[in-house]
Amino acid sequence: MDIAAILKRNWGWFVLLLVAAVLPVPLQKQQYTMVLLMLIVLYAVLATAWNIIGGMAGQLDLAAGAYLGAGAFTTGTLLLRWEITPWVGMFIGALVAVLLAVLIGYPLFGFKIKEVWYALSSLALCEVLRVIFLMWDEVGGPTEVYLPTAVSPLYSMRFTTATPFYYILLVMLVVALVVNFRIRATKLGYQLLALGEDEDAAEVLGIDARAAKLKALIIYAFICGLVGGVYACFYGYLHPSFFDADISTEVAIFGIVGGMGIIYGPLLATILLVGVRELLRARLGGGLEGLYLVVYAFVLILVALYQPRGIAPLVSSVLQKFRSALTPGKKEASWR
């Protein structure tokens, strides 16, 4: 395809990317802001990947923490034991996460475990792994295992500031978004959307539900595993708490609040919710411990109650009005 045409069609995304890429330049000196930006991008990658299995296929996966932890522990252990660079290690970690996903997804989808039961068993996977790594002293154990700086900081991905991690994760975010758009345009995308709408009807129409869902799960687990490698390197240690049930639920919440199946929804929800949470933490954190979370919970509940289809439809309808005002007489298709 013509590059100019692609640029013209998606100029909004490119402006956004440009802003995101330039943002660290003025903020470089502010450590806290950079860490915050990096965390937002990290959650955004996970939530955007979640959109494939959760938003499109309608499977409420709560195992992001499990795949993240698998990626983190593989990457970290490879660096620790055999001095394998995380740049390679994170891909091996992602493959381990995929293996895990197939191991758990194949029987789960085979036994037609759906909805809340799928959600709970994926959450259980996360907790099972946490307990196993807590007891597995050779790799995990209850104390933190610190990662060494082997060869050079670049080789072992041990940067002193958050900025390099921000850029690594930004690249992953772009990849995750592109993967979303690509899938959306393929047969798999249509199959997943059909499954998300009505699983039984989709199966009657001849869609191999298990195969389609498994493909979605594999892509999602791969991206989560990749993020896990960066996650371990950023924190500089390994701990079983990386298999985090809270991260898992949060990622799913961002996907739901953003708007199920809308590609930019999770990104939007992550920026808004993590932004609100951290702003509240900065404002209220000095006072009562946990007060910012109370307010955050209120925001979450209000959004879920009064905008049950997500915040993305709201934004896209505003955008559409804006666009049709610019180009009168021309109806645009929805941004989905």
Add this chain to the structure above:
Amino acid sequence: MTDTLLQSIITGVLMGFIYALIAVGLSIIYGVMNVVNFAHGDFVMLSMYLSYMAGTLLVWDAVATPLITVPLLFLFGFITYYLLIDKTLRQLYVVQLAVTVGLQIFLRSLALIVWKAQPRALQYSIIQGNIEIFGYSILTSRLIAAVVSLIFIAAIAYFLNKTWAGAAIRAASDDLDTASLMGVNYHRTYALTFAIGAALTAVAGGLLMSFQQTDPQGGMRFGVLSWCVMALAGLGSLPGLIAAGVIVGVAEAVAVTFFDPRSRLLAIYMIFILVLWLKPRGLFGRK
């Protein structure tokens, strides 16, 4: 060896009755209203803290605190239903999940603010010591907790089967539209169901406080645990819930005694996953 095994089985059975009581609350909420309540475990946590407060302020015994906490949790459930759950009934279950996860975060951070992060326990209990039965010692507090749990489960069974409100709840669970035509106000019935589900956690919370401590993160364990008991039992069977609670309790106790104290959760999750794979309708399910 067999002695330790039997001892841990007895401990597990007694815990199992409390687990069954918690799961009954969740089961009527999910079974009747089809509402996915992710905050159920945190209701238990809240109940335990309220029992702690009642126990320290009034110098009451933990077992007596449900006299205060049950009405409180009933009211809490009633208000929660009308403020949050009622608005999510016609929505996708993911919206219910988002709302109840919000409620979960709210309850946990509230507990963190009010009672701080360190674990809290009641200092003493009038129920002390052990009872010796056939050479096995049983903690009296646990025995009483188990008996009280059974009584309450029996009371719920009586309420559901013999009273008009109970019949309305069962009717709404079977066929909401027909029940509405027969004059069942489903908002009120659902509110009652949700409030009863919450109130049952208050009973369990008081019983648990007679021999356990609580912390703001403690809800997670009870939440997954009660979903596990419910999955094992299947929907619509109270004796099934008791049996499932006992199985989970025994598995937990045996894992702690013979394998590793840290493997407590592992045993529960393993059962949970295996049951979903092999018996997705539960062992004793009606539906």
